[in-house]
Amino acid sequence: MKLLKILSHKNDELIPPVYLMCDGTRSKKEFISVGEGFTRYFVIDHARLKPYDNVLDVGCGVGQKARVLTSYLNKKGRYEGFDIISDAIEWCIKSYQKYNNFNFQFANIYNSHYNPNAICKAIDYRFPYPDNTFDLIILSSVFTHMLPLDMKNYFEEISRVLKSGGKCVITFFLLNPETKNLMALEKNRIKIPFEYESETCRIADKISPEKTVAHDERNVRRMFEQNGLHIIEMTYGSWSGRKEMIGSLQDVIIAIK
Numbered sequence: 001m002k003l004l005k006i007l008s009h010k011n012d013e014l015i016p017p018v019y020l021m022c023d024g025t026r027s028k029k030e031f032i033s034v035g036e037g038f039t040r041y042f043v044i045d046h047a048r049l050k051p052y053d054n055v056l057d058v059g060c061g062v063g064q065k066a067r068v069l070t071s072y073l074n075k076k077g078r079y080e081g082f083d084i085i086s087d088a089i090e091w092c093i094k095s096y097q098k099y100n101n102f103n104f105q106f107a108n109i110y111n112s113h114y115n116p117n118a119i120c121k122a123i124d125y126r127f128p129y130p131d132n133t134f135d136l137i138i139l140s141s142v143f144t145h146m147l148p149l150d151m152k153n154y155f156e157e158i159s160r161v162l163k164s165g166g167k168c169v170i171t172f173f174l175l176n177p178e179t180k181n182l183m184a185l186e187k188n189r190i191k192i193p194f195e196y197e198s199e200t201c202r203i204a205d206k207i208s209p210e211k212t213v214a215h216d217e218r219n220v221r222r223m224f225e226q227n228g229l230h231i232i233e234m235t236y237g238s239w240s241g242r243k244e245m246i247g248s249l250q251d252v253i254i255a256i257k
Contacts, residue, residue: 140169
């Protein structure tokens with residue numbers, strides 16, 4: 001908690017304007033709270049990120065996690081982030097200029113909700129990094145906006161660029177008997193219907209399917225296993241209406257290669 005208190009008063013130049021926030025937060029206070037809480041709890045404490053590690057933030061947005069890591073990674077550590085929202089990346093490139101070990105890239109990948117004019121499909125995208133590059137990879141609220149076949153490719157890429165012994169921290173809306181029952185009883189905290197169902201996922205919007213996606217937990221577990229990623233921690237979030245409040249809206253899985 002001491003780290004969080006310190007960070008709350010630092011790096012104010014790395015807090016984006018509200019209109020650029022594409023990570024679900026709606027105020028500067030919420031941006032700070034969510035970013036610092038998630039990064040401290042899951043990335044630093046539970047995934048045990050080291051200050052000298054190489055980090056990849058897939059779907060980095062406007063730097064919600066990056067801001068926190070500027071005060072944690074040392075000069076030997078490295079941060080790489082990419083996102084499909086060009087305005088977010090442009091802001092990060094400009095705002096993080098003095099942080100030489102922080103780099104951001106725009107990935108012009110098609111997404112019906114966030115980047116509908118792109119040509120490249122997520123199923124074909126290759127992460128722009130060599131094999132075995134990163135000690136830790138973060139995907140926060142990325143697979144909640146991707147369909148299963150696209151997610152399958154990203155899993156393969158995560159495994160490719162992750163070092164042996166490296167870890168990934170990934171969030172989901174996971175479908176299992178408990179979450180399906182809670183949604184049927186309309187106890188889910190986020191009032192999204194997820195009414196269109198396939199064998200391995202549910203979506204809320206047929207016109208823009210990537211707007212919100214919930215994935216079958218069994219299929220997600222298979223993808224981890226098929227790509228040599230061993231799940232070491234699973235924390236269910238509060239999105240579905242669970243009584244346990246762990247500080248995360250989405251479900252969080254930590255795995256090791």
